[in-house]
Amino acid sequence: MLYRFLKAFDERFGFETAKAHCDIPCGIYDPIMAQIPALTVVRMIDLMNDLESKGGEKGREYYNTFSRYVAVKEDHAEKAKHEIRVIWGDYVKAQHIEAHPDLPALAHKIMQFGSKTRQTTDRQAAVDFVEAINQFAEIFWATKNVKTKRAKAPYAPALELVYPDL
Amino acid sequence: MLYRFLKAFDERFGFETAKAHCDIPCGIYDPIMAQIPALTVVRMIDLMNDLESKGGEKGREYYNTFSRYVAVKEDHAEKAKHEIRVIWGDYVKAQHIEAHPDLPALAHKIMQFGSKTRQTTDRQAAVDFVEAINQFAEIFWATKNVKTKRAKAPYAPALELVYPDL
Amino acid sequence: MLYRFLKAFDERFGFETAKAHCDIPCGIYDPIMAQIPALTVVRMIDLMNDLESKGGEKGREYYNTFSRYVAVKEDHAEKAKHEIRVIWGDYVKAQHIEAHPDLPALAHKIMQFGSKTRQTTDRQAAVDFVEAINQFAEIFWATKNVKTKRAKAPYAPALELVYPDL
Amino acid sequence: MLYRFLKAFDERFGFETAKAHCDIPCGIYDPIMAQIPALTVVRMIDLMNDLESKGGEKGREYYNTFSRYVAVKEDHAEKAKHEIRVIWGDYVKAQHIEAHPDLPALAHKIMQFGSKTRQTTDRQAAVDFVEAINQFAEIFWATKNVKTKRAKAPYAPALELVYPDL
Amino acid sequence: MLYRFLKAFDERFGFETAKAHCDIPCGIYDPIMAQIPALTVVRMIDLMNDLESKGGEKGREYYNTFSRYVAVKEDHAEKAKHEIRVIWGDYVKAQHIEAHPDLPALAHKIMQFGSKTRQTTDRQAAVDFVEAINQFAEIFWATKNVKTKRAKAPYAPALELVYPDL
Amino acid sequence: MLYRFLKAFDERFGFETAKAHCDIPCGIYDPIMAQIPALTVVRMIDLMNDLESKGGEKGREYYNTFSRYVAVKEDHAEKAKHEIRVIWGDYVKAQHIEAHPDLPALAHKIMQFGSKTRQTTDRQAAVDFVEAINQFAEIFWATKNVKTKRAKAPYAPALELVYPDL
Numbered sequence: 001m002l003y004r005f006l007k008a009f010d011e012r013f014g015f016e017t018a019k020a021h022c023d024i025p026c027g028i029y030d031p032i033m034a035q036i037p038a039l040t041v042v043r044m045i046d047l048m049n050d051l052e053s054k055g056g057e058k059g060r061e062y063y064n065t066f067s068r069y070v071a072v073k074e075d076h077a078e079k080a081k082h083e084i085r086v087i088w089g090d091y092v093k094a095q096h097i098e099a100h101p102d103l104p105a106l107a108h109k110i111m112q113f114g115s116k117t118r119q120t121t122d123r124q125a126a127v128d129f130v131e132a133i134n135q136f137a138e139i140f141w142a143t144k145n146v147k148t149k150r151a152k153a154p155y156a157p158a159l160e161l162v163y164p165d166l
Numbered sequence: 167m168l169y170r171f172l173k174a175f176d177e178r179f180g181f182e183t184a185k186a187h188c189d190i191p192c193g194i195y196d197p198i199m200a201q202i203p204a205l206t207v208v209r210m211i212d213l214m215n216d217l218e219s220k221g222g223e224k225g226r227e228y229y230n231t232f233s234r235y236v237a238v239k240e241d242h243a244e245k246a247k248h249e250i251r252v253i254w255g256d257y258v259k260a261q262h263i264e265a266h267p268d269l270p271a272l273a274h275k276i277m278q279f280g281s282k283t284r285q286t287t288d289r290q291a292a293v294d295f296v297e298a299i300n301q302f303a304e305i306f307w308a309t310k311n312v313k314t315k316r317a318k319a320p321y322a323p324a325l326e327l328v329y330p331d332l
Numbered sequence: 333m334l335y336r337f338l339k340a341f342d343e344r345f346g347f348e349t350a351k352a353h354c355d356i357p358c359g360i361y362d363p364i365m366a367q368i369p370a371l372t373v374v375r376m377i378d379l380m381n382d383l384e385s386k387g388g389e390k391g392r393e394y395y396n397t398f399s400r401y402v403a404v405k406e407d408h409a410e411k412a413k414h415e416i417r418v419i420w421g422d423y424v425k426a427q428h429i430e431a432h433p434d435l436p437a438l439a440h441k442i443m444q445f446g447s448k449t450r451q452t453t454d455r456q457a458a459v460d461f462v463e464a465i466n467q468f469a470e471i472f473w474a475t476k477n478v479k480t481k482r483a484k485a486p487y488a489p490a491l492e493l494v495y496p497d498l
Numbered sequence: 499m500l501y502r503f504l505k506a507f508d509e510r511f512g513f514e515t516a517k518a519h520c521d522i523p524c525g526i527y528d529p530i531m532a533q534i535p536a537l538t539v540v541r542m543i544d545l546m547n548d549l550e551s552k553g554g555e556k557g558r559e560y561y562n563t564f565s566r567y568v569a570v571k572e573d574h575a576e577k578a579k580h581e582i583r584v585i586w587g588d589y590v591k592a593q594h595i596e597a598h599p600d601l602p603a604l605a606h607k608i609m610q611f612g613s614k615t616r617q618t619t620d621r622q623a624a625v626d627f628v629e630a631i632n633q634f635a636e637i638f639w640a641t642k643n644v645k646t647k648r649a650k651a652p653y654a655p656a657l658e659l660v661y662p663d664l
Numbered sequence: 665m666l667y668r669f670l671k672a673f674d675e676r677f678g679f680e681t682a683k684a685h686c687d688i689p690c691g692i693y694d695p696i697m698a699q700i701p702a703l704t705v706v707r708m709i710d711l712m713n714d715l716e717s718k719g720g721e722k723g724r725e726y727y728n729t730f731s732r733y734v735a736v737k738e739d740h741a742e743k744a745k746h747e748i749r750v751i752w753g754d755y756v757k758a759q760h761i762e763a764h765p766d767l768p769a770l771a772h773k774i775m776q777f778g779s780k781t782r783q784t785t786d787r788q789a790a791v792d793f794v795e796a797i798n799q800f801a802e803i804f805w806a807t808k809n810v811k812t813k814r815a816k817a818p819y820a821p822a823l824e825l826v827y828p829d830l
Numbered sequence: 831m832l833y834r835f836l837k838a839f840d841e842r843f844g845f846e847t848a849k850a851h852c853d854i855p856c857g858i859y860d861p862i863m864a865q866i867p868a869l870t871v872v873r874m875i876d877l878m879n880d881l882e883s884k885g886g887e888k889g890r891e892y893y894n895t896f897s898r899y900v901a902v903k904e905d906h907a908e909k910a911k912h913e914i915r916v917i918w919g920d921y922v923k924a925q926h927i928e929a930h931p932d933l934p935a936l937a938h939k940i941m942q943f944g945s946k947t948r949q950t951t952d953r954q955a956a957v958d959f960v961e962a963i964n965q966f967a968e969i970f971w972a973t974k975n976v977k978t979k980r981a982k983a984p985y986a987p988a989l990e991l992v993y994p995d996l
Contacts, residue, residue, distance in 0.1 A: 027707070074400060090281060115256060119396075153830075209360060233568040235356065236731040320473075380890060421606075534862075644984045651996075652974065752915075753915050
């Protein structure tokens, strides 16, 4: 039903349904701009774990370092969420949702996991965040008829990312 | 169907479905933070019209002024879109969509009108942008059991805005 | 005396004393853009209190959360101060100070309370910050011949805010 | 009268009247952070003049260049205004105004000239902006018992700036 | 000689020469964060060309659109330059320059082309900018023992980008 | 050798080798824009020391304050690094390096010390950061035939800064 409404709306108001309708930059959406920040969130949590395992007194060097990890985790979680919000809000059209009916729920998951990675230092939530964005990327590239593949990112944490298979 | 999926997801993963689940600031969402920027977009177009009607040579004072209007229109359209994206992405939950099934399509409209107001100097698109955000605000306040009213904004352009009736 | 100097200056240099002379956006000043951030500062302190009362070990989840509250408190205190500085610097004219001679001192109070809310986690300073901005809002709307009313904000912390009575 | 109120207020609420009470960075205010941006505004207008005098067709290279000058002029005028607003709002105390009763009016002038340099491409307004900030700097350094001197800035436009005489 | 100095310096002051020494995010440098913005610069110039070829009167819709292209070109050229400056400044160490003695000159080229793409609407300069960053990316990945490949970017303008071969 | 390559490159591609080739603002580079932030980094560490010496329980007021110092230290270290990266990337040309062959290594030192001041609360690293930037400033002014002098900054921490002798 959502699909039918959106299709009718787009046709009536003359918005192009075929291509990425951007505010500009035009047409250049790439989920990697969300995937790298999401990976950075996992990285920050791994660094927090390393810091913990060092042990020792929790003096000011500890808190200087820990604060910086929290700040970078925060910024990058927001960055990843922002990139997905923009693709979701500006690129996704009626025919995409018709072809991929799970897309709205996936966008919802991404936002939820993104919030959780900010509010906690839970590595699993951050890994789930990366994976949900991977799934979104798969669908995104499919809408552009671009095949994808999975490969380990070439930097720590070497999680699997979905890449366009070029 | 979307509602059922989201409800199941939220219950399984332990996300609160009752309150505004924020990344923080917690719970403080107010559509006025999108409505005022949207109104500013209309204002910039009105100023462009005033500039045109002055006539005269289009020299550098004209372009200095016109460029500034374009830049402010751009910033404020993005600001309004961003505020709605965040409420849409972080606040809206399964039960909201069940109660207001037009909400997803309305969010889509807002994004589309927002893009159009950036890409053109069309006043109607900007007025539609304000009105779509008004409708979103009405639903937002309804989800919080807050009555709303419409009143003219106390500054030019004195369009109607939806306000919480406090 | 301040009033007489400013009036003479404005008349000599040809600046309009009647309307909000903006850099642009033109004429759209709304103290709500300062009031909501100031309320958010109180909210962050309330969240800090909640965190304290949970008790328990102050481990990394505590510091992740606490750091985030500090950062948001910081940003929103600056945001509120900035909005008032701009209205004070760009909108307030000679005749406003003549009609409301306490305006300069009130602006000074706002800046001082704003600094204090950043430097401490003192809820009273934050509540004073909100109230000083409320008084500034009352005067602001009076200069525009707009009646005001007080009502509890429709979100926690439900402090009284001054609203234009539309 | 303003002085007496501020002094009483500061004493009652326990704000230090002696040193620069900052939000942090603490104590490091330097008007050069406003003077250099203000000089940049003049520079942009000089570049606009150079562009005009080249003559020729006003094609897209002209507008690419002119738009960039407008944008930089805009950013730097705001930057200069912001720096002065912060010193004015956070540093200036009761005893400063008592010693320099023209300080409020000077701050007002700076804001007005700053707005004018954004709204026009008038070089005199930009030069007045630089000079008003120079006068503010003189008073600022006087409040810190630091002698000042005037010298031509070591870059175009080589206007006189007020410098601390170190 | 540069190599010998840097090596001695790093050894004396205890900076790790082996891994990417980041300010944080730690270790996650990816030239794609510069390549996509650089491609966007070319895209903006292509859109300018499209706009020109439409012909017609250069009224306000033209200038609204053209100004937006200039602004996005500006932001993305700076973004690309910034990403390269950070990798150049924080990642590149003595042994990298020894292995790739053309690296400093290549960084210089990137900055020069980046400036040129901002100051003009010359497509070739923008294409050169993309290619210089491609060469930088090749060397970057080589320093990490990651093979690269070239492939057309999956969006307009479909120029070749250097990608890690994962 | 680096000098010869850069000179050849600049001559071939038509970039001016004589003046500061800016993206704009044109020609207005001033290392003070890096020196003041670097001094602020030292200041934050001094404030951390003051906080420590107060002793007492490390409760929430301590962490509110300490977090703020970390955040400001972080921002200002990046600010200083950014300003130097831009001068290094956009201003420094072949003939500058020929006249001052230690310039590349000095830029490297600045980046390294800047990173260290962020990653630790080590005052010496911050003092080294200021001094390395001072040396860069000396060379910068020398390339512009402007004499320099050293003097204590007129605010805490009153370290020596290199100033143009105007």
